[in-house]
Amino acid sequence: MPNVPYAAYLRVYEPLAAFPEPERSHWAAYAQRDRLPTAQDEIGHALAGLVATPPRAAPARESGDAFVTTVDGVLCVCPWRTRLRSWQALGDVGDWLMPQPVLDAALPPGVRRRAAADYSDWRERNPDARPWVRSALWHVPVRWFTLFTDAERIFRKSGEGPGPAAAPSLSYRTPMVEARRRVARGLRTVREAMPQGPLAEALTDVGRWLEEFHPRSLVELDYGGLIYTIPEDQLAADRSAADVTEGLAALAAGDAERAGRLYEELTDRWMAIRERQFAN
Numbered sequence: 418m419p420n421v422p423y424a425a426y427l428r429v430y431e432p433l434a435a436f437p438e439p440e441r442s443h444w445a446a447y448a449q450r451d452r453l454p455t456a457q458d459e460i461g462h463a464l465a466g467l468v469a470t471p472p473r474a475a476p477a478r479e480s481g482d483a484f485v486t487t488v489d490g491v492l493c494v495c496p497w498r499t500r501l502r503s504w505q506a507l508g509d510v511g512d513w514l515m516p517q518p519v520l521d522a523a524l525p526p527g528v529r530r531r532a533a534a535d536y537s538d539w540r541e542r543n544p545d546a547r548p549w550v551r552s553a554l555w556h557v558p559v560r561w562f563t564l565f566t567d568a569e570r571i572f573r574k575s576g577e578g579p580g581p582a583a584a585p586s587l588s589y590r591t592p593m594v595e596a597r598r599r600v601a602r603g604l605r606t607v608r609e610a611m612p613q614g615p616l617a618e619a620l621t622d623v624g625r626w627l628e629e630f631h632p633r634s635l636v637e638l639d640y641g642g643l644i645y646t647i648p649e650d651q652l653a654a655d656r657s658a659a660d661v662t663e664g665l666a667a668l669a670a671g672d673a674e675r676a677g678r679l680y681e682e683l684t685d686r687w688m689a690i691r692e693r694q695f696a697n
Contacts, residue, residue, distance in 0.1 A: 422460065423646050423694070427551040427561050428637045429593070430486050430493035435631035444494045448485045456484075456641060459497055474524055474532035475503035488592075488635050495549045495637075502548050504536035547629050555646070555691045559661060559683060560619040561638055563603040564596040564627075565589035567659035575649060585649050586640070589658060593627065593634040600624045606669045610676075646693050657683060 433441050447453075459482065476499055484495040507529055540546075553561075575585045604620040611617065627636070644652060664679035 422554060423642045424552045424554050425557045425561075425643050426456070426637075426639045426641050427553075427564075428484060428495045428639065429549045429627070429630045430484065430488070430495045430635040430637065431549070431631045432488075432491050432493050432633050435634070436494070443481070444483060444485075444496075445492070447481075447483065448492055448494070453485055454482050456639075458482075459499060460642075472524055472528055474507055474528050475535070476500045486635065488633075491633070493635055497550065498548045501546060502550060502552070504532060504539075505548065506552075507532055507536070547626065549630075551626070552641075555643070555694045556687045557638070557640065557643070557657065558619070559657075559680070559687070560616065560623050562658040562661040563600050563620060563665070564623070564636055565591050565599075565638060565658045566662060567656055570656075570658060572653060574653070585644055585652055587644065587652055587655065588640060589638040591636050593630060593632055593636055596636040597624070597627050600627065603665050606665050610668050610673060643690070647690060657687075 433445060436444060459480070478500065480497040480499040482497045482499075484497070486493050486495075507524075569589045569591050571586075571588045571590065573583075573586045576583055577585075600620055600623055604617060604624060607614065607617045607620060640647075640652070647655070660679055660683045664676045664683070667673075667679065668676035
């Protein structure tokens with residue numbers, strides 16, 4: 418299975434106590450498996466749906482899989498919710514930056530319409546449902562870096578992970594309480610400087626999403642498949658969270674010029690990565 422797509426992920430791992438029964442017991446038993454599926458396994462399942470005849474815009478049933486980790490001795494779970502996320506991704510079709518004929522060939526209009534109708538019906542029965550995972554193709558949204566500090570950065574060189582041919586990896590992890598505090602502080606700073614800007618709206622959206630989860634959750638930013646489009650030396654030098662922290666500090670200090678320069682440099686760097694999707 419190729420290492421695709423080129424996407425980054427923002428995940429929330431909730432403690433078992435956050436889940437009602439019988440889901441809590443399901444995840445407790447699930448975590449005891451000898452082998453737990455990986456992000457690449459989830460991608461493989463999703464791609465299998467796209468190459469089916471006719472293509473499936475979303476799985477027929479919700480996934481029973483999850484990412485699992487332990488935080489201070491407490492088992493925490495991040496359900497995949499692949500079906501829900503697939504439906505929601507269809508709402509972002511306009512952001513996929515692909516020619517209409519290519520989109521229609523991959524996901525015919527009739528398939529998209531049926532999926533949208535299924536989601537609408539499901540949403541009426543499950544109005545409070547939300548995903549534990551957010552994804553972004555070909556980049557990491559600047560607002561995500563607001564949740565982390567450079568000290569929480571976890572970089573592994575190629576070969577340092579599981580297996581002799583392990584690719585490099587880059588991620589951040591922080592307690593939910595810290596993520597909420599940082600996004601609130603960042604939003605306050607941005608609103609004081611530019612109350613109507615898109616960054617304020619984006620931070621508000623992230624903050625509201627985080628409020629949906631247990632306060633003792635873990636928040637993780639994973640560069641995911643982006644590691645296959647960013648050279649390892651650039652990945653090792655990437656300090657985007659530190660750049661965002663510095664920019665917000667400059668904005669809070671009233672140095673809008675420096676804050677703007679840092680923001681422009683950061684967005685230009687990520688735009689250069691996003692434009693690689695159009696390379697041969």
